[in-house]
Amino acid sequence: MKLLEFDDCVKKGKIIRFPSAKKMAPKELDVAQEDLVTAQQSLKQKNYKWATVQAYYAMFHAARTLLYHKGYREKSHYCLILAMKAFYVSEGILEMSLVESLQMAKSLREGADYDNTFDSDSAEALVAQAKEFVDVAEKVIFEKKK
Numbered sequence: 001m002k003l004l005e006f007d008d009c010v011k012k013g014k015i016i017r018f019p020s021a022k023k024m025a026p027k028e029l030d031v032a033q034e035d036l037v038t039a040q041q042s043l044k045q046k047n048y049k050w051a052t053v054q055a056y057y058a059m060f061h062a063a064r065t066l067l068y069h070k071g072y073r074e075k076s077h078y079c080l081i082l083a084m085k086a087f088y089v090s091e092g093i094l095e096m097s098l099v100e101s102l103q104m105a106k107s108l109r110e111g112a113d114y115d116n117t118f119d120s121d122s123a124e125a126l127v128a129q130a131k132e133f134v135d136v137a138e139k140v141i142f143e144k145k146k
Contacts (some may be wrong), residue, residue: 005067006086009079025068025141032134039127048123049112054121055130056109057101059102063138066094069141077106093140101129
């Protein structure tokens with residue numbers, strides 16, 4: 001099932017085929033894992049703003065890993081979220097709740113970055129969701145072909 005908004009992203013060049021994408025997926029996963037570690041460290045240090053920002057980027061890079069795995073690249077954070085729905089939720093590989101977490105993470109990251117609004121509860125929840133998202137991305141790209 002493809003989403004009309006996703007198709008619009010493709011038509012506008014916000015999601016494009018990218019020949020070397022599959023080769024780049026493992027490296028992108030490394031970036032997601034590094035961001036997750038720094039988010040966890042920031043959380044331990046009670047630096048909730050940076051934990052929020054880093055957790056979002058861990059999720060962003062995990063989503064990008066999954067998109068690379070499909071042979072595409074994004075030019076929009078919003079379209080990346082739509083691609084997760086089109087490619088992975090529709091196939092039953094990714095839970096919709098994880099994509100919703102990514103959407104929420106994007107909003108929380110923007111609030112932390114632009115409005116200086118963040119708190120310990122949302123930072124803790126976001127770091128936990130980021131770990132789940134990164135773990136799913138790792139399973140998907142290293143899963144053996146059937």
